[in-house]
Amino acid sequence: MPDPIYDVIAIGNAIVDVMAPCEDVEIAALGLAKGGMTLVDTARAKELYDAMGPAREISGGSAANTLAGLAALGAKCAFIGQVADDQLGEVFAHDIRAGGIAFDTAARAGDPPTARCLIFVTPDGQRTMNTFLGASQFLPAQALDENAIAAASVLYLEGYLWDPEEPRKAMRRAIAAARNAGRKVAFTLSDAFVISRHGDDFRALIADGQIDILFANEHELAALTGLDDFQAGLMQLAANVPTVVVTRSEHGAHAVSGGEHAHVPAQPIDKVVDTTGAGDLFAAGFLFGHVRGRPLEDCLTLGAICAAEVISHYGARPEADLNMLVAANVG
Structure with a gap:
């Protein structure tokens, strides 16, 4: 097998996050499910945007956020995702390339526009996300660069993108390309609502041995x-997935790999400002440790460090020097 060109290549939603602080009463008045993620159509997206206070626009998307963390740590990364040929599409492409991430997916002409996620952040740091998938849900299988997928140590997929039919087919094709090349496939479940719609697909992928690392x-x-007991659920998955990583917010994170079970506490933080991207950056830290051959506990600690950094400020991309934080906390 040739040496990989990339550490991680990811397929995900190409989204621009539009974030604004709000009070709990506003969440209730707008009929939003606090702390969750809801898919919205064009009309609802406009209604919510009009209701937002002063907002910040930051390129996002779960897998793209993970790559931003990985690249900040020094990993070589590439992204596959669909934007439209419009202003937000240009913003997304500029931001991801500026982070040192290869991004060669051609922009899509015409409607729908580039995806955006309208995020309301309450004073407790909880983010309530309302996602208009736009162009991102029309990623065609022919847009895949299978040579790039075969040249990456890890293919990382986000569950959010499993929902639309076209990118779901693309992701299945990508899994086949990665496995044929002897590479690893990592998958993040993304949200319970995705599991409610596609849990049978995910269970089938696991049963067929298609997933090497599950977040x-x-x-x-x-x-x-279907198990309420945490340890029972963890061990059930570990019986069928080589590496299982499960986060528990302030209670830290667990991983089981090759019969080894590791746990780390959450990193201390002065104040939780915004939990957007916590899971994405945790995956970034863990995968960075994984591709560098670090011990399982170190991988979890790297994840916890990256997650703590991102929840200390608005936005789902790191702002502090992650390498300095890692050097101060991991031997």
């Missing part, structure tokens, strides 16, 4: 396994 939080773990 979940404790709520997604319960939704996927």
Whole structure:
């Protein structure tokens, strides 16, 4: 097998996040599910945008956020995702390339426009996300660069993008390309609502041995396994997935790999400002440790460090020097 060109190549939603602080009463008045992620259509997206206070526009998308963290740590990364030929599409492409991430997917002409996620952040740091998928849900299989996929140590896929039919086919094709090249496939479950719609697909992928590294939080773990007992759910997945990583917010994170079970506490933080991207950056830290051959506990610690950094400020991309934080916390 030739040496990889990339550490991680990811396929995900190419989204621009539009973030604004708000009060709990506004969440209730708008009929939003606090702390969750809801898919919205064009009309609802406009209604919510009009209701937002002063906002910041920051390129986002779950897998793209993970790559931003990986690249900041020094990993070589590439991204596959669909934007439209419009202003937000140019913003997304500029931001991801400026982070040192290869991005060669051609922009899509015409409607729908580039995806955007309208995020309301309450004083407790909880983010309520309303996602208009726009052009991102029309990623065709022919847009895949299978040579690039075969040249990456890890193919990383986000569950959010499993929902639309066209990118779901593209992701299945990408899994085949990665496995044919002897590379690893990592998958993040993304949200319990995705599992409610596509859990059977995910369970089938796991049963068929298609997933090498699975990321979940404790709520997604319960939704996927049907087990309320955390340890029972973790061990059920570990019996079928080589590496399982599960986060538990302030209670830290667990991983099981090759019979080894590791746990680390959450990193201390003065104040939680915005939890957007916490899971994405945790995956970034863990995958960085993984591709560098670090011990399992170190991989978890790297994830916890990156997650703590991103929840200390608005936005789902790192702002502090992650390498300095890692050097100060990991031997």
